Amino acid sequence: MMHTVHSYIRLFCIIWINISTITALNPIIIKGQKLFDSITKDQFFIKGVSYQPSGANQTIQDPLANADACARDAPLIKELGANVIRVYEVDASQNHDACMKVLEEHGLYLVLDIGTSTSFIHREHPAYDVPIYNAYRSVVASFVTYPHVLAFIAGNEVSNDNATTQAATYVKAVIRDMKMLMRQNKSRAVPVGYASNDDPSIRESIKDFFVCGDDEDSQADFFGVNLYEWCGGSNFDTSGYADRTREFEAYGKPVFLSEYGCNLARPRAFDEVEAIFGPRMTPVWSGGVAYEWTQEKNDYGLVKIVDGQVQPMKDYENLKQRLTVVDPKGIHMDEYNAQPTSRQCPPITESWKASTILPPTPSEGACRCMKENLSCVSSDAVVLSTSNATVGAQIDIMCGLVDCGEIREEREKYGIFSSCSPADKLSRLYHLYVAGSNNSAQCDFNGYARPALPTRNNMALCSLIKPDIKGVPSMSTITTSSSILTVLSIVLVYTIRL
Numbered sequence: 463m464m465h466t467v468h469s470y471i472r473l474f475c476i477i478w479i480n481i482s483t484i485t486a487l488n489p490i491i492i493k494g495q496k497l498f499d500s501i502t503k504d505q506f507f508i509k510g511v512s513y514q515p516s517g518a519n520q521t522i523q524d525p526l527a528n529a530d531a532c533a534r535d536a537p538l539i540k541e542l543g544a545n546v547i548r549v550y551e552v553d554a555s556q557n558h559d560a561c562m563k564v565l566e567e568h569g570l571y572l573v574l575d576i577g578t579s580t581s582f583i584h585r586e587h588p589a590y591d592v593p594i595y596n597a598y599r600s601v602v603a604s605f606v607t608y609p610h611v612l613a614f615i616a617g618n619e620v621s622n623d624n625a626t627t628q629a630a631t632y633v634k635a636v637i638r639d640m641k642m643l644m645r646q647n648k649s650r651a652v653p654v655g656y657a658s659n660d661d662p663s664i665r666e667s668i669k670d671f672f673v674c675g676d677d678e679d680s681q682a683d684f685f686g687v688n689l690y691e692w693c694g695g696s697n698f699d700t701s702g703y704a705d706r707t708r709e710f711e712a713y714g715k716p717v718f719l720s721e722y723g724c725n726l727a728r729p730r731a732f733d734e735v736e737a738i739f740g741p742r743m744t745p746v747w748s749g750g751v752a753y754e755w756t757q758e759k760n761d762y763g764l765v766k767i768v769d770g771q772v773q774p775m776k777d778y779e780n781l782k783q784r785l786t787v788v789d790p791k792g793i794h795m796d797e798y799n800a801q802p803t804s805r806q807c808p809p810i811t812e813s814w815k816a817s818t819i820l821p822p823t824p825s826e827g828a829c830r831c832m833k834e835n836l837s838c839v840s841s842d843a844v845v846l847s848t849s850n851a852t853v854g855a856q857i858d859i860m861c862g863l864v865d866c867g868e869i870r871e872e873r874e875k876y877g878i879f880s881s882c883s884p885a886d887k888l889s890r891l892y893h894l895y896v897a898g899s900n901n902s903a904q905c906d907f908n909g910y911a912r913p914a915l916p917t918r919n920n921m922a923l924c925s926l927i928k929p930d931i932k933g934v935p936s937m938s939t940i941t942t943s944s945s946i947l948t949v950l951s952i953v954l955v956y957t958i959r960l
């Protein structure tokens with residue numbers, strides 16, 4: 463009996479495997495420093511092309527919402543010899559089914575940057591708050607279900623020189639939270655990583671920073687380098703590729719060229735392709751992404767779009783000649799012994815200042831709870847103008863008048879409401895000022911504030927409310943009774959401990 467059941471299961475598995483290999487691209491998984499097809503267990507090499515045709519005027523450019531353009535371009539990208547596209551920005555509110563289907567039909571995996579031009583970690587003024595967190599996670603949520611999403615990139619060239627290294631701490635928090643989100647939600651664990659520029663003064667530290675520390679959760683699953691060192695008639699040794707390869711030899715996690723294709727000599731010959739997929743680089747790297755599909759102002763195009771039609775340029779033909787003949791030799795997953803590696807975090811120096819103490823996961827519930835206790839809050843006048851300096855300027859003014867410890871972060875100490883939205887932070891400051899002023903201050907502040915009726919009378923436990931991964935704010939059902947709140951909070955805290 464047991465035997466029969468087993469046979470059935472086996473038969474079922476074989477059929478399922480066959481169906482899945484025919485109708486869908488198999489998810490790509492990571493073992494040690496390499497990528498593998500999760501079903502065939504063959505090593506996978508990224509033969510990618512950046513895909514971000516500039517659209518009309520919208521603030522967020524979403525090439526994967528343009529079904530016509532996807533249908534037009536996918537066959538040509540396949541013909542180029544590519545198996546991956548890298549997209550830098552999407553709009554999570556759009557439907558992506560049509561484009562994702564076309565990509566799948568043409569054997570194209572997706573590497574997706576999950577920040578957008580409106581929600582991202584700012585390299586000079588890094589902050590990680592509820593609106594930014596929600597934006598990242600809505601992108602992850604809308605793509606995690608496609609099996610041919612190869613990877614999420616949590617940041618592209620965010621810390622790009624020795625003056626912007628502190629922002630890396632925030633990107634690492636995004637990585638931690640997106641990995642946690644997928645795990646808690648029992649989604650497929652799409653790898654989450656980082657794409658770096660190639661700045662000599664931080665190159666060594668940044669590659670270590672993203673994979674360092676004891677907390678596996680906050681480590682990047684892979685590291686990409688946007689590498690433009692090989693220009694014109696260069697070669698593996700003189701270009702710098704040999705040095706870069708040596709640096710990543712025992713990295714322990716997959717690395718790939720998240721962009722390549724120096725354009726100082728045009729048309730580009732793409733001589734580097736032979737090296738990227740050749741025997742000196744494939745033991746270390748998992749391929750690369752040529753920059754970029756369409757001709758834009760910066761002159762890196764493979765094709766021109768004229769009146770909606772594609773015109774392949776010489777660069778397209780040259781890259782195609784290279785990409786269609788390379789045949790990287792990989793290893794079978796079962797034969798590959800991944801060595802466990804652990805890496806020390808880079809020390810803080812003059813040129814590297816990224817702390818390993820990460821900001822907390824932003825909690826919408828905690829901020830809502832806090833706001834419910836306020837009798838003076840920011841008005842629509844500031845809420846509506848978050849895109850200009852009003853909120854920031856008001857926060858600066860108020861921080862001169864009341865204690866800002868709760869909303870600020872100073873020297874690696876993150877205030878309990880430091881990840882609330884700017885408008886919520888400002889509300890807290892207005893309230894503190896009015897409440898602490900012997901009843902003399904008006905809740906107005908040139909119209910930026912308005913009185914509110916508190917629905918809560920105790921915010922001691924607000925900051926303990928954890929983010930709700932299902933997107934349902936955890937505090938929405940709580941009434942004004944503080945005893946209910948207390949009971950609930952205790953339950954919450956208890957659950958958190960568990």
Ligand SMILES: *[C@@H]1O[C@H](CO)[C@@H](O)[C@H](O)[C@H]1NC(C)=O
Binds near residue numbers: 518519
């Ligand atoms: C783009 O924006 C500019 C300025 O805001 C406007 O004049 C122009 O009509 C817009 N173009 C399109 C295609 O929407």
Ligand SMILES: *[C@@H]1O[C@H](CO)[C@@H](O)[C@H](O)[C@H]1NC(C)=O
Binds near residue numbers: 603605644
């Ligand atoms: C959580 O799982 C649901 C159901 O599978 C899925 O639709 C949603 O996108 C997932 N969200 C995240 C953030 O993984």
Ligand SMILES: *[C@@H]1O[C@H](CO)[C@@H](O)[C@H](O)[C@H]1NC(C)=O
Binds near residue numbers: 623625663812813
């Ligand atoms: C920072 O980078 C600049 C430009 O690359 C370099 O000149 C300078 O020496 C670097 N400073 C430190 C402290 O590494």
Ligand SMILES: *[C@@H]1O[C@H](CO)[C@@H](O)[C@H](O)[C@H]1NC(C)=O
Binds near residue numbers: 843844846847850852
């Ligand atoms: C900034 O916000 C204020 C208040 O809403 C608005 O009146 C003003 O026009 C905005 N300024 C800019 C440059 O958008």
Ligand SMILES: *[C@@H]1O[C@H](CO)[C@@H](O)[C@H](O)[C@H]1NC(C)=O
Binds near residue numbers: 898899
């Ligand atoms: C509030 O009033 C008390 C007593 O009159 C005074 O000592 C204190 O300085 C006042 N505080 C503020 C913020 O005005």
Ligand SMILES: *[C@@H]1O[C@H](CO)[C@@H](O)[C@H](O)[C@H]1NC(C)=O
Binds near residue numbers: 835837916918919921
């Ligand atoms: C919460 O609200 C109550 C009632 O308005 C007030 O007494 C209390 O001081 C507030 N708590 C904080 C921390 O502001």
